Amino acid sequence: MSNPNLQTSVLDPHRFPPELLEHIFRHLALRDLKSSLLVCRHWRDQIVARSKLMTRMVLRFPENRPLDRRHPGVWQVLARNVSFSCCSVISVEPWWATFGSKLVRIDLNKVVVGLPVLLAMLRQTAKLKELSIVDSIVLKCEGFKGNLQLNDLEVLKIERPSPGLLNVLKRGCSRLKVLHVTKRSVTDEPDLLELVRTVQGTLKELYAELTETLLEAISEMDQLKLTGAGLGHEEDTTLTIEFCRLFTCVTILTLKGVGISGSILAEIGQLLPNLKELSVSFDCLTIEPLSMQFLRTMPKLENLSLVGDPQHFKKLGLIHRSWCPSLKQLQLKHIALNPDETCQFLATSDQVKSISMFQCLLPNWTQFTQTLGTLPSLEQITMHHIVVPEWPRIPTQSTNHSVKSLKLKIQAIPKPHLETLINSFPKLQTLHLAETRTVDDATIQLIRNRMEQLRHLAIQSCPITEKSVRAFFLHPRKLEKLEFAFVAGVADHEVERLRQKLGPSVEVSLKKHAEKENYITFEVRPDVKDFTLPIIGACVAILLLSRVVLKMFK
Structure with a gap:
């Protein structure tokens, strides 16, 4: 029921200044932020206008599918970052002009593209700030004499550049702040030197294999003031x-x-x-x-x-x-x-x-884990494929209330040591368990019962069954995200039942196979009805948070 004493104008989002809305949106989880785009035009315009918010979203084109004139393209997506991987780009007409005008970052990874197509893409991305070309083949670069201007580009990363590519880019990136050029050939050296010389007034970070020629050249650049560097050498230091x-x-x-x-x-x-x-x-x-x-x-x-x-x-x-x-x-x-x-x-x-x-x-597991319990500022622990020559017979537990994230991938860790380690961090909010054969239904039940602060649980390639899924049918406490991946003992229908039971307040997913997606990914769940409650939740969160912030402004 509505409150008759509450003026409608108080809840009108149009009365909030843009800076206040940005502050509120910044505290939303990515899932709720994407849902907020669908609430109303005003909210969408406010989010889209804030580059810091939109850069959290990435559009990924599918692998192993060529882009040509038959491709339907992208027309309405609001993403500011785009990624191409393991594909050939033959044509991006006619949709790229509208889409590219909004982009601030382009990633090309193991891509084959002709220079005319790449130039057409770059010339229609006037706001581009980051460009990454890694292990990609850019055809027909030799003999380029044209003009390419990327006046807003700040970060350029090229790994294993195609012949002539640096020559194409060297004069058009006048405001670079970060430059990565690795695994280059000897013939690329003059173009790299010219590029660094051009941007010496703005360049802050340089990552490249260090040669005598490069060192001698940059030593004569009076305007070059580097604060970051990545150096590789083949012979000596x-x-x-x-x-x-x-x-x-x-x-x-x-x-x-x-x-x-x-x-x-x-x-x-x-x-x-x-x-x-x-x-x-x-x-x-x-x-x-x-x-x-x-x-x-x-x-x-x-x-x-x-x-x-x-x-x-x-x-x-x-x-x-x-x-x-x-x-x-x-x-x-x-x-x-x-x-x-x-x-x-x-x-x-x-x-x-x-x-x-x-x-x-790691020769002494007990001593190491006990030390983890004594670190007062420790928040995140990641241990993948750790080798322990001899596991102690009896686990020893120490408690650390500051640890919020634990990610484990230790195949042979004994069950008592696994459970003792998890119990050592009662304030965990994120727990990832992968390729650990001692993780079973009893382990999941222990996590369900004792981890009261847990928000994100991910189980991958562990021998659990449908009992682990059913363990979350009861109130999941603060859980927001539950992921199952490559778990043979979990059926699709059980996960779907759990998803229906918990509703959209908890994101539940099951990944059964490792096939490549054959569609464009925007990290948005395809079923629009799933957005209903997240939208309501986002609205409520924004209104409640706005009241608090407004009081602070008074």
């Missing part, structure tokens, strides 16, 4: 050290190549006093342990990523004597951890919010 001497203001650094050692990293840390993000990929030839003493030369480091070689684990040495007071994110891949030293290091890193480990060797 001398060029990398010289680069760091030239650009001491770099705060983001990615390194890949032969001969990277702890002493080299320590020298880099002394040259770059403001370094905040460091990512290092080691070669398979350097087998000695990596001394972590270099961290003492990087007191402002916040993000650290270390990647070994898939053929063997990279060992970390002297990590317990290291100190990294500002560290917030730690990512390790193909790394062998010394349990005592690693745990001592983590114990002094009380600012760490995220720990990610992929295919790492």
Whole structure:
């Protein structure tokens, strides 16, 4: 029933200033934001006018389907980002002109396209800010003498450029801020140098294989003030050290190549006093342990990523004597951890919010998980394909109330250790369990009963049955999203029953096969009726939130 004392104008969204609506929409989940586009023209116009809101949506064209004049095209979609992958683009007429005028980002991944078609696409995307061309073939680039202007382009990423492609783009990107050109050929060097020289006044980040020619050229560019760099080298680290001497203001650094050692990293840390993000990929030839003493030369480091070689684990040495007071994110891949030293290091890193480990060797599971329980700022944990030589007989539990996200993909983890680990984080909001053979119906029931704050649960390739689906027929508490993928014991009709039972307040999905989609994806559920309650929920959320914000403005 309506409240007779409440004026209609109070609920009129037109009376809210655009800035207030944007603030409100920013707090909506992506699903509700997409639903809000359908409420009314005023809301749609407000959302569409805000690039920060629209960049959350991506339109993906299907793989292995050519785009030619027979393609129906895209006419009404409001997406600002578009992605083409594993396809050939023959023609995008006549629909691209309208669609492309709204785009701010284009991704081409393993695409074959002729230069005339690509030029036609780019010339009709006047607002384009990001362009990515990765492992794609652009035909007929040689001998190009035309003019292409991408005056708003800020980010350009080209991996393995086609012959002549850099020549096409080098004069038309006058305001670039970020440039990636990797896996280039020797013949591309002059065009790359000319491109960097053209944008030296605006360029802030450069990612490229470092050569003597490139280093010499950029050392003479007085306007070039880089704050981020990704450097690859084939022989030694001398060029990398010289680069760091030239650009001491770099705060983001990615390194890949032969001969990277702890002493080299320590020298880099002394040259770059403001370094905040460091990512290092080691070669398979350097087998000695990596001394972590270099961290003492990087007191402002916040993000650290270390990647070994898939053929063997990279060992970390002297990590317990290291100190990294500002560290917030730690990512390790193909790394062998010394349990005592690693745990001592983590114990002094009380600012760490995220720990990610992929295919790492973890000799002492108990000691490591107990350390996780002592980190006061830890929010996210990801562990995929962790190797534990010997699992302890009895699990030991520690509790950490700050952890909100746990993503596991450990095939052989014993069931007691799995359940103990989950119970260690009672405030979990996101839980992903994949390819773990000890996840069964009892595990799901435990999660259902104990994880009161859980909002997103994803189960992939685990031996559960329909009992796990039925476990959520009762009130799902705060659950918003439930995903089942590649689970043979779950039937479509059981998931559909659960979907009908819970209604659109909980997004329930089941993925049975890995076939490629043969239609354009806008990340919107195809059944329009499913939007009914989310729209109502979005409206209620916006009205309630607007009241609070209006009181703050008074």
